[in-house]
Amino acid sequence: MTKEQQDWLDQGFFLPDLCTTRAVFMLVVLAELFVLILVLALPSSMGFDWNRLALTSFFVQWVVLASAGCLCRVRPLIQKTQLGYALAACYSVVLIVTLLFSLIAEWVIYPTDWGQFWLQLDTWHIAKNLLVALIITSLLLRYFYMQQQLRQQEQAELRSRLQALQARIHPHFLFNSMNSIASLIQISPEKAEQAVEDLAALLRACLDEVAAKVTLADELEICKQYLRIEKHRLGERLQVDWKLEGVPDSLPIPPLTLQPILENAVYHGIQPLAEGGTISIAGQYDSQYLTITVRNPLDAAYISEPKRGNRMAMRNIADRLQALYGKQASLSAKQEGAGFVTQLSYPC
Known part of the structure; x- marks a missing residue:
């Protein structure tokens, strides 16, 4: 593919290149702001919970960066597809990454043998993670799509x-x-x-x-x-x-x-x-x-x-x-x- 063809695809595709330095920096900052709001919104009788902030930041940053890396790799493959298929691919990548890191977090926090792990798994907590990831992804994809439409109009x-x-x-x-x-x-x-x-x-x-x-x-x-x-x-x-x-x-x-x-x-x-x-x-x-x-x-x-x-x-x-x-x-x-x-x- 020539550079001109690649530039044309980039201009007509709603998902930006998430592997650039600027994109990674913005994702890290936005993720940390989201974590800070989340921790501040939780009730606590002991004041600000720094441990919760650290653990939540660690989890969210891994999910965000891993999702961005995967989307960066699949982006050339979904550029030529229809909008619905591209959106489905983006949602699938983010939800799979969130599910994977949620399972890893459960395993690290509550270590047990393999058989007991599935029996003691906190499915409601994982479902909440998936729901939050779904909502945040929807907001970001909507923002990216509107930005792309604005660029085309300009x-x-x-x-x-x-x-x-x-x-x-x-x-x-x-x-x-x-x-x-x-x-x-x-x-x-x-x-x-x-x-x-x-x-x-x-x-x-x-x-x-x-x-x-x-x-x-x-x-x-x-x-x-x-x-x-x-x-x-x-x-x-x-x-x-x-x-x-x-x-x-x-x-x-x-x-x-x-x-x-x-x-x-x-x-x-x-x-x-x-x-x-x-x-x-x-x-x-x-x-x-x-x-x-x-x-x-x-x-x-x-x-x-x-x-x-x-x-x-x-x-x-x-x-x-x-x-x-x-x-x-x-x-x-x-x-x-x-x-x-x-x-x-x-x-x-």
């Missing part, structure tokens, strides 16, 4: 939001690219044909099924195709300086994140300048955060009155980064002297 809403945000970029990009091609038809039909091929490749990439993330290599290829289209129109006025050494191409990035920034750099920076200019794209990766900085020169008219389209594109990109990474992502766009600097950063 993921569906996130996909819808990303699709809506990405759809806002597609028409804007298409119209600008068509205008570029139209300006090339009479000047250079060969370049116009090459631009149409680049645009077709871009549209195929844009019209594919929307993904939350693509690789940096895919996003850079889209950017280079776009810049080739603009290069046909602007000629030597458009220069590009790539500084991405040391940044892995396999890093994830939201699709069509960098391309609109370069589009703004071309239309609001290079195009108004008679002499053109250079767009600089620099990347930095420190094993935790990916930071990409885009610099472009500015026309004096833009400096005095910024264009609204630039702000709209930046807001769309900021919304997408916020939807995926929350407050850990940042996007800044500011004027520096006679140039404009856009920087995005997010955790990888």
Whole structure:
């Protein structure tokens, strides 16, 4: 099974991985809190019974950890089954473990020979243990199921939001690219044909099924195709300086994140300048955060009155980064002297 298939199963299955360090820690804490409440609720004329707390904690922790370990082992087997069968398997594992440790506890506390053990067995005490285990398991499974449903709903809403945000970029990009091609038809039909091929490749990439993330290599290829289209129109006025050494191409990035920034750099920076200019794209990766900085020169008219389209594109990109990474992502766009600097950063 591939990693992608395993991730899909994990997202669609209600039972979390109970073998992780965080899950084990939470189970131990919750079990101890349950024991403390149980001991405090029992009447005692001698004050707080530390011996009862120790014995009950020892018993409950063994049941909880053993049940978690068994569920962790059977989880891959029940992931593909129907919900009813998965629930039955979870209940069976917990009840069998509880029964086993209840019998062991009876044997340790009241040691006797094998024949007398079954005759003197406190069945009501074991039944109470099984009933408590059944109730606690039901509450936890219900909680896990509701959490899984909430995660699926949040993921569906996130996909819808990303699709809506990405759809806002597609028409804007298409119209600008068509205008570029139209300006090339009479000047250079060969370049116009090459631009149409680049645009077709871009549209195929844009019209594919929307993904939350693509690789940096895919996003850079889209950017280079776009810049080739603009290069046909602007000629030597458009220069590009790539500084991405040391940044892995396999890093994830939201699709069509960098391309609109370069589009703004071309239309609001290079195009108004008679002499053109250079767009600089620099990347930095420190094993935790990916930071990409885009610099472009500015026309004096833009400096005095910024264009609204630039702000709209930046807001769309900021919304997408916020939807995926929350407050850990940042996007800044500011004027520096006679140039404009856009920087995005997010955790990888």
